[in-house]
Amino acid sequence: MVKRIAYLGPPGTFTEEAALLYDQTAQLTPFPSIAAVATAVASGMAEEGVVAIENSIEGPVNDTLDLLIHESKVFIRKELVLPIEHHLLAKPGTEVSDVKVIFSHPQPLGQCRRFIERCFPKAQVVAALSTSAAVEEMMDSSHPGAAIGTARAAELYGAEILAREIQDQASNVTRFVVLAPTDHPPTGFDKTSLCFSFAEDRPGALSEVLREFAERNINLAKLESRPSKESLGRYFFLLDLEGHREDPLVSEVLQRVREKTALLKIFGSYPRYKEN
Secondary structure, three states, X not given: OOOEEEEEOOOOOHHHHHHHHHOOOOEEEEEOOHHHHHHHHHHOOOOEEEEEEEEOOOEEOHHHHHHHHHHOOOEEEEEEEEEOOOEEEEOOOOOHHHOOEEEEOHHHHHHOHHHHHHHXXXXXXXXXXXXXXXXXXXXXXXXXXXXXXXXXHHHHHOOEEEEOOOOOOOOOEEEEEEEXXXXXXXXXXXXXXXXXXXXXXXXXXXXXXXXXXXXXXOOEEEEEEEEOOOOOOOEEEEEEEEOOOOOXXXXXXXXXXXXXXXXXXXXXXXXXXXXO
């Protein structure tokens, strides 16, 4: 049976590219939002889902983090890293001087901020649900404009590439995660993602938790925070650590963290990305 993979669509997005990189033999189904991708996996419409979680320029993808914290019943099963190349697309025959509006998803707009400011300082910037949706909106618009998108989107929608690789940093990469009903069995080279929160804000609470990892020589790959959405000043702390939740030391430290926090939620353990 062919595996069904949900992804943030429509076709032509970087998420589709990441899904193809992950499994070219799978049946890919686009969904209109990150939440919809997770729902498709949780309900059984798809075995797995691919969503972006972090960009090297713009940082975390908050929609994905919030879903994992507050709503999701799925787990991270794998991580993928994709180099990102943004192109400026327009209707065939459009001149650079004609461009008055630039469409794209907020992440690419941020990743190409300096290019837009230098080359199109007077252009109106319009946010879209995805890079592919931006190209589609640009092609349907009566206003002369351009869209920031992929080379595949240009092919799919009949657009012309006005400028190539316009991202502000040449080393621009995005980290994607594969969502599934369960996380990955131990491989010996793993990562665990989780979040935790405290019942009250007091001096030393966070340092006490972090000390538990340091005392066991467990490396923390990332630490950040997100608002709890309950009240101002209350936060969830998100953490990536090296190791699998079933590893004895990791299992031990997770139990200690659970005792010191009001909430501990494990997003999943999965193989760490290896550069080829």
